[in-house]
Amino acid sequence: MASEALDLIARLVAALELTPLVAVSSIDREGRIRFCNTACAELSGVAGEAALGQPMQALFSRGEREAEHDALVEEAWRTGRHSPTGDWQVRTAGGRELWLYSTLVPVFHEGTLTQIFCMDVDVTSRKRNEDALAAAGTNFRQLFQKSDDAILLVSGGLIEEANPAALRLFKCPGAATFVGRRLADFSPLQQPGGALSEPAARQLEEQAYAQGNCRYDWRYLDCAGNLFWAEVLMTSVTLDHEYLFYVVVRDISERKSAERTLYLGAQVFENSRDAILLTDHQRHVISINRAYSAITGFGSDDMLGKPLSVYRSGVEDETFFRHVWDEIEATDHWQGEIWSRRKSGELFPAWLALTAIRDSHDQVSNYMAIVSDITERKRSEEQTRHLAEHDFLTDLPNRVLLLDRLSLALSAARRKGSMLAILFLDLDRFKQINDTLGHQVGDQLLKEVAARLLKCVRKVDTVSRQGGDEFVIILADIGGIDHAAHVAATIRQAICQPYGIGAHELHVSTSIGVAIFPSDGDDIDTLVKNADTAMYHAKQGGRNNFQFFSAEMNERIVERASFEQGLRRALAEGQFELAFEPELDIATGALVAAEALIRWRHPELGLLLPERFLGVAEEAGLMVPIGNWVLREACRRARRWMDAGTPLVVAVNLSPAQFIGRDLIDNVRDALAEAGLEPGCLELELTEAIIMKGGNATAGTLDGLRELGVRLSLDDFGTGWSRLEQLKDYPIGKLKIAQAFMRGGGNETVIRTIIAMARSLRMTVIAEGVETPGQLAFLREEGCDLYQGRQAEAALREGGLDGLLR
């Protein structure tokens, strides 16, 4: 459609431009000029752009006959019919006197008359000729012979005489061809309106006879067999007492064809379903069609006179449009897809065809843009693509899309040096369900399985159906094989839950094979094949389980699972212990507090430090129960010290899971109550990361803890995000300078700054990991309050107090 319309409009505008004999202009209902072709500009001496928006007198003024012409224009608006043609003496803006042979052509759009086109032919030279003849007083016969117009004399229905101009017009070899024949003999059987030529011609003769004259447009057939349009003025006259018809025939083929092209072009322009916009050669909008307004919401008021570039959507950049115009300059045409914006601001995909239109001098006179809204086409392309890439039953990505995603995920993983996992799933004994309950129930089950799988993975992962009861999942960017194992376990568990399908409660399990990039393969085929192999091992291993492709990974996962199991047992069987690190006052050497540190006395592996097991505990969701055990035990110990007459503050580290958990405040209160400990004897150590992870609830949790009366301190200060001035908003009374600063040398300035600022905020400062007397001396010098570490333990031993904390 776009290309057809493009072609027609281009021809229309070119036809108007290339009709040098007919000056064409158009006016709207306000009488303002809307169009003016090159011939019109040349004849009137007013440039096309200067004429736009002016009244029509700006082109030609008609002197005393102005009112008569205005009446004709009004008549054309009122009746919607062509005005009768006539000769008009006019004066151009430049003062030239001309004779124009003019007609007015109304142009309808959708039944509404929107413009009137004025078609003018310059007949000045002919008029001068006529006037000269008249002035010379020459008789009628001389005029007959010399006239540029074809003149025929008809008597009794038969042609009696034809002048030389008539012989030329009808391409007749001699007058004998005319004489004795009827005018109807030089007409086709039918006129374009459908009427039969002969009766129509007779009727017009009768009219001329009755009214004295009659003017009409007629289609003739010349002696060479060519049809042409003519305007006929038939006058009934008396010559030598005889009644005759004096018939003047003027060839108006050119005007007719211009009218026709104009009419057709206007129809195409207005009725096109594509939005069409015309600009002048400076790319300023001069016309838009109805579809343009319907599609974009912009009306003539918004568009006319504005540069085309104003209507860019903003999606494509300057370089893009520079390329477009470069191509138009080179080839007169560009087409392609762009983003367009409606008046409402909404973006839509459009197909834009831009064409340069050249005038008779081969200069670009206009540009035409055709904009097709391709939203629907895009949508259906999208739908087609979706169908091609998705499984019809579950709507999951199919094999095609899986391979595509896998190849993207692999290049990303290669680039980032990260790991990814491929999980190959096959339902166990699915055939039985099909065989016993039917295919349809099987289908429902597959759909439900698909939905459950989607719930087990993140957005970045891909779940696909390979066909049958097989699914393949890509886990992108995994931190380690534990992540893959965790997802596989979650999926196995989710698939095992009962399904309610119709009246049936169904159970199904799945066997899963896992392959890891890069260790189990470097390319798609190998990874999928290895995941399939691992799945086969899972089936062999009794189904309803998952297996890694590599034996070593399977071992590691088994080991980890048993370690996790062991942690749960440790809680139940009391295998955890607390060790205490003393915190000493630097000025007095007094023991003021002790930090509780967890240990696991493993039945086989011996005493384990927290680094060995807290990571697994965290992933297994055991941090809250373990943290609570530490809280209770620490409070109990602090109570014992008090009872022994050596009251000490006990410091307990909080994990992020505990801090985020809803029950923290209750748990702390319970631990204090259970041990009968004063809240002031318990100090909770937080890290900057914990406070950050707490989000909006942080301030509330900290206030709740302060209300309980426990002390709060900030561990590892200096390594995280916090600045001291932010901390003053929190009820934190103590800062621990991160051990890292003590360990490495050259951090004196940092330590000094932290101490000074903490003091200005009236916070207690403690240094961790103090190893040497030199470090202690430096801290004392700087006014640090407390210290901890090997140096503190040695001081405790020296004072014979080390037994206190066992």
Ligand SMILES: Nc1nc2c(ncn2[C@@H]2O[C@H](COP(=O)(O)OP(=O)(O)OP(=O)(O)O)[C@@H](O)[C@H]2O)c(=O)[nH]1
């Ligand atoms: N309902 C349904 N069944 C399907 C579809 N495509 C394949 N199947 C059936 O799924 C079953 C797949 O069986 P298998 O995976 O070979 O074997 P299984 O019974 O699951 O046993 P194991 O895989 O060895 O545990 C076959 O019976 C297929 O006919 C489907 O689109 N809808």
